[in-house]
Amino acid sequence: MRLPYFELFEPATVPELLTILKREQVRPLAGGTDILPLMRFGLLQAAKLVSLRNLPELKGIERRGETFSIGAMTTLSEIAGSPIIEKDAPLLHEAALAVAAPPIRNVATIGGNVFQNSRCLFYNQSAAWRRERQPCLKAGGEVCLAVPGSRKCFSVYQGDIAPALIAAGAKVQIESKKKGGSREVPVEDLFTGRGAQPLSLRSWEMATHFVVPVLQNTGSGYAKFRLRSAIDYPLAGAAAFVVARKGTIASARLVLSAAGPGPVIVPLDGVAAGKRPGEIDLDAIGRAIPKNLPLVNNHILPASYRREMLSVFAKRAMKTALDRV
Ligand SMILES: Cc1cc2nc3c(=O)[nH]c(=O)nc-3n(C[C@H](O)[C@H](O)[C@H](O)COP(=O)(O)OP(=O)(O)OC[C@H]3O[C@@H](n4cnc5c(N)ncnc54)[C@H](O)[C@@H]3O)c2cc1C
Ligand code: SF4
Incomplete structure (x- = not known):
């Protein structure tokens, strides 16, 4: 090729x-x-x-008051190796360490990781493999090879970094060639929710920096399920982030990877806020994950198993966050 x-x-x-x-x-x-x-x-x-x-x-990590400004071209190895990120943005640090393996992290950037394409076993194949089949919706065709008869694409976003950034409340700075188009938006706004076109950035736009808050009295955890532990995309990923005040959880966020065409923010109303860390029912965290995630059999493991693993790894990530707060 x-x-x-x-x-x-x-x-x-x-x-x-x-x-x-x-x-x-x-x-x-x-x-x-x-x-x-x-x-x-x-x-x-x-x-x-x-x-x-x-x-x-576009390179490097700079502390600006209560935020870090991270250039979009900063490599994942630089983030994973940064003592200030490890100390004051530990969720991002943990997620960066979970991406692929060192040779990839040495060249892969935070910007490229967030803007990576979604993946599907019926799409991410060689041209020779695809020549034997009809082009699917994502490849410009009329059919979905994973769910025959469907008019929707179920390609899965498998980035580790975006869920961690979203859970921590990070924003992204965008430059645009259009007048007035340059802006700063929450990282979750980058995702369309559509498998065939998962990212909302236009061809004339580009990310320059990520703005990551430095927060006191927080706990966080990133948990990832993958087949080959040395190098693999997540088949289920969970980023958990909690803020505590006077021994009580003030707010909690849980964001999943490999759960749909973009990172999935799990609604945690009534599950965590206002409780002491030890009072939180971890099974309720698992139950809070939406039942209707658009998972189908288009990855190496069946959708039903991946759905179950999302719950298991979400609970693990939240337990770690609560233990660390
Ligand atoms: C073997 C292997 C294993 C992998 N395992 C994992 C894993 O475990 N977890 C995980 O999260 N990822 C994984 N990946 C994906 C990899 O981490 C990403 O490919 C990488 O982070 C992308 O970064 P890059 O700098 O190489 O981006 P590029 O390949 O250069 O770019 C990726 C996309 O982002 C766009 N882009 C890049 N920078 C910007 C910007 N500043 N503004 C707007 N658009 C931009 C590009 O146009 C392109 O569409 C794996 C990849 C491989 C090959
Ligand atoms: S889910 Fe269907 S349309 Fe989407 S990439 Fe896979 S085969 Fe193609």
């Missing part, structure tokens, strides 16, 4: 990047661990890529 021809732009400053965004139909290239395999497989056609690697403004 050869990488198709593409034109590469390599701006050295953000104004130069914005000029390219205004002028060209380009796609961002960060570490390349997601986009280049998709291009090799013929699943993504991009005639022009813009590399972000020569832009120092």
